[in-house]
Amino acid sequence: MLYESMSFLYYLNPEKYKLRKWREDNHRNSEQIVDVGEELINEHASKLGDDIWIIYEQVMIAALDCSRDDLAWTCLQELKKQFPGSQRVKRLAGMRLEALEKYEDASKQYDSILQDDPTNTAARKRKISILKAQGKSAEAIRELNEYLEQFVGDQEAWHELSELYINEHDYGKAAFCLEELMMTNPHNHLYCEQYAEVKYTQGGLENLELSRKYFAQALKLNNGNMRALFGLYMSASHIAASPKVNATVKKANVKYAAWATNQINRAYQLAGRGTKENKCSVKAVEEMLESMQITMS
Amino acid sequence: MGEVELSCLAYVKMYLHACLFPRCSVNGLLLSSSPAGGAVCVTDCVPLLHTHLPLAPITQLALTQVDVWCAQTQQRIVGYYQANACVSDSSPTPCALKIADKIAEQCNNAVLLMIDGGKMSPDYRVPPIVMYERKDTRWTLKDKHTIMLRQWEETRDIASQLLDSGDHSLLVDFDSHLDDITRDWTNQKLNAKIAELASPANASSIALPPGGGTVSIVTFTWSSSTARGRQQNINSLSINHILLENSPEWRNNG
Numbered sequence: 001m002l003y004e005s006m007s008f009l010y011y012l013n014p015e016k017y018k019l020r021k022w023r024e025d026n027h028r029n030s031e032q033i034v035d036v037g038e039e040l041i042n043e044h045a046s047k048l049g050d051d052i053w054i055i056y057e058q059v060m061i062a063a064l065d066c067s068r069d070d071l072a073w074t075c076l077q078e079l080k081k082q083f084p085g086s087q088r089v090k091r092l093a094g095m096r097l098e099a100l101e102k103y104e105d106a107s108k109q110y111d112s113i114l115q116d117d118p119t120n121t122a123a124r125k126r127k128i129s130i131l132k133a134q135g136k137s138a139e140a141i142r143e144l145n146e147y148l149e150q151f152v153g154d155q156e157a158w159h160e161l162s163e164l165y166i167n168e169h170d171y172g173k174a175a176f177c178l179e180e181l182m183m184t185n186p187h188n189h190l191y192c193e194q195y196a197e198v199k200y201t202q203g204g205l206e207n208l209e210l211s212r213k214y215f216a217q218a219l220k221l222n223n224g225n226m227r228a229l230f231g232l233y234m235s236a237s238h239i240a241a242s243p244k245v246n247a248t249v250k251k252a253n254v255k256y257a258a259w260a261t262n263q264i265n266r267a268y269q270l271a272g273r274g275t276k277e278n279k280c281s282v283k284a285v286e287e288m289l290e291s292m293q294i295t296m297s
Numbered sequence: 298m299g300e301v302e303l304s305c306l307a308y309v310k311m312y313l314h315a316c317l318f319p320r321c322s323v324n325g326l327l328l329s330s331s332p333a334g335g336a337v338c339v340t341d342c343v344p345l346l347h348t349h350l351p352l353a354p355i356t357q358l359a360l361t362q363v364d365v366w367c368a369q370t371q372q373r374i375v376g377y378y379q380a381n382a383c384v385s386d387s388s389p390t391p392c393a394l395k396i397a398d399k400i401a402e403q404c405n406n407a408v409l410l411m412i413d414g415g416k417m418s419p420d421y422r423v424p425p426i427v428m429y430e431r432k433d434t435r436w437t438l439k440d441k442h443t444i445m446l447r448q449w450e451e452t453r454d455i456a457s458q459l460l461d462s463g464d465h466s467l468l469v470d471f472d473s474h475l476d477d478i479t480r481d482w483t484n485q486k487l488n489a490k491i492a493e494l495a496s497p498a499n500a501s502s503i504a505l506p507p508g509g510g511t512v513s514i515v516t517f518t519w520s521s522s523t524a525r526g527r528q529q530n531i532n533s534l535s536i537n538h539i540l541l542e543n544s545p546e547w548r549n550n551g
Contacts, residue, residue, distance in 0.1 A: 201351070230354070268478060288365045
């Protein structure tokens with residue numbers, strides 16, 4: 001008897017651990033979650049103890065992402081039975097309606113949550129997601145701005161807003177959102193690099209110099225960030241090429257670009273070792289850097 | 298305008314790209330290995346991005362690298378494709394129009410191809426694509442009868458097969474390449490798999506005879522008025538002569 005239950009535990013742990021890891025890292029690998037989770041629920045529900053409820057929630061959301069309404073419905077029913085009247089479960093029901101594109105009904109569901117609890121951030125964010133799904137970007141942006149006035153520390157919301165602005169080509173406002181994120185997450189190289197990309201896209205000498213600085217900052221935080229390395233190379237090259245800069249600035253930027261070229265070449269040489277696969281892409285980079293060097297001299 | 302032929306290889310890779318990132322907008326370039334003039338034969342494609350399509354640096358970088366690779370392999374960039382994240386709207390976005398415009402500057406009968414996400418169900422009967430061509434300065438819908446996809450059913454089956462077997466995860470776009478530069482954005486491995494699956498009749502439309510490519514560096518700027526691509530004079534300073542160490546001066550200023 002003991003041996004049997006122990007072997008069950010041994011089997012269960014890796015799967016439970018995987019699900020927990022994906023939950024904590026907020027991975028959107030929905031197909032995998034459905035695969036692992038469905039089997040866990042169907043075969044071993046009784047052995048999961050209280051963990052089963054959070055697994056039902058995780059699997060339900062993943063199932064919605066994969067158009068598995070059958071599985072989502074099952075999970076939802078179990079959660080409704082266990083937690084009648086719960087706002088959290090109500091929100092899940094709303095998400096299911098969203099997945100079925102019943103946006104009006106979903107919206108009503110979220111409104112009823114907000115009536116009982118006006119500070120429920122999850123419901124507010126779902127309403128904004130509905131606007132996004134319907135392609136109503138301007139409204140989504142407006143609502144998200146209002147939301148952020150109240151909940152100024154919500155990182156996820158700031159990032160979502162920056163993405164919405166980028167899609168609307170409103171680079172100035174996207175930059176502002178990324179500035180907020182960089183202030184609260186000074187060690188995150190991705191925010192630095194995204195900010196640099198936005199500045200580069202805005203164009204103009206000042207923005208190019210800013211973009212170069214932030215690409216460099218991203219590299220300092222993570223010297224494996226290839227986008228930042230290429231970005232540094234391109235921004236420095238463009239500044240050096242500008243007729244508006246003086247000789248000192250030109251010289252400095254030529255230096256930065258040259259340093260970046262060296263690093264890029266080194267990275268690609270390392271990458272090219274041993275694998276035949278990426279010879280084509282390595283060659284393309286080499287030639288590109290060479291041709292850019294020639295026109296700069 | 299003229300006829301456009303879409304090869305099995307190009308279609309399958311585009312389709313798989315859209316399937317690999319179902320929650321993102323994706324884009325890529327359409328290539329041709331046949332000479333300019335006459336019908337446009339799209340023989341291959343390079344998947345580019347699945348994040349931040351409207352941002353300039355990586356797009357510029359990718360365009361430059363693909364351009365160089367095309368010159369090396371006697372191909373030309375003849376078009377652009379995009380699949381929007383929002384399934385209900387498959388119309389070209391401003392960024393799609395911008396990039397397509399730039400391509401059209403170098404290639405007369407360039408095409409803009411939008412993948413219609415809403416029509417990509419498992420048993421779709423017609424290719425889920427909408428093609429645009431440039432008339433005067435605007436992109437207009439192309440007459441469906443001028444678009445050719447040889448062996449359509451076989452092509453569709455090859456795409457489904459690769460999707461079912463999970464081989465679509467072999468596809469590398471430029472974004473993925475930047476995440477891990479050992480991955481090959483020219484997708485030689487996947488190309489070989491697709492060629493294997495295609496029948497001998499189709500193989501001829503995959504490997505069209507190489508034409509005379511033109512070396513054209515596609516330069517473009519977004520809203521920048523000072524960044525003029527790669528032509529400029531730096532008072533006879535040749536980069537190769539500069540000391541390439543990490544000077545402390547650089548560290549403080551960077």
